[in-house]
Amino acid sequence: MESLAFKDDVSASSVAAANSLQLIAFSIGEQTYGVEITTVREIRAWNGATPLPNTREFVRGVINLRGTIVPIFDLRARFGEGVTSPTKNHVVVVMSVGDKWVGILVDAVSDILTVSKDEIHNVPEGNSIDTELLNGIVTHDSRMVGLIDLHAVVSGAKMDS
Secondary structure, three states, X not given: OHHHHHHHHHHHXXXXXXXXXXXXXXXXXOEEEEEEHHHEEEEEEOOOOEOOOOEOOOEEEEEEEOOEEEEEEEHHHXXXXXXXXXXXOOXXXXXXXXXXXXXXXXXXXXXXXXXXXXXXXXXXXXXXXXXXXXXXXXXXOOEEEEEEOHHHHHOOOEOOO
């Protein structure tokens, strides 16, 4: 019977793990955002990017990451808050979106959060950019964390002809 109790403990912790989400949290100004940790491939210091012609203002350019060309998106500009003037303190979070890698320029990476999927709330209507680019909002340690919809952030990167 003891082994059965052990199995119940394991399945209970498996259910709890399946209902939780680990996020990498980062900041843009006073706002905190997060992405699922499983999408993050690398966090690197801002070193500039090679600009590309005919791209939107939120596309900073591309970097060569060990032979892979990675587009860099300025998250502040993508949220319509102006283009970032990067310093050596800014970082690029490189993530996988489907089968592609992308980087987002952020002010700083703050921490790793574990949240329950039950705690994720819908984005309130009002700001169409936030509604479009976020999957939800979660409260963690009395701060609101916007959950980034990576597919939405990287869509529309080319200028309309």
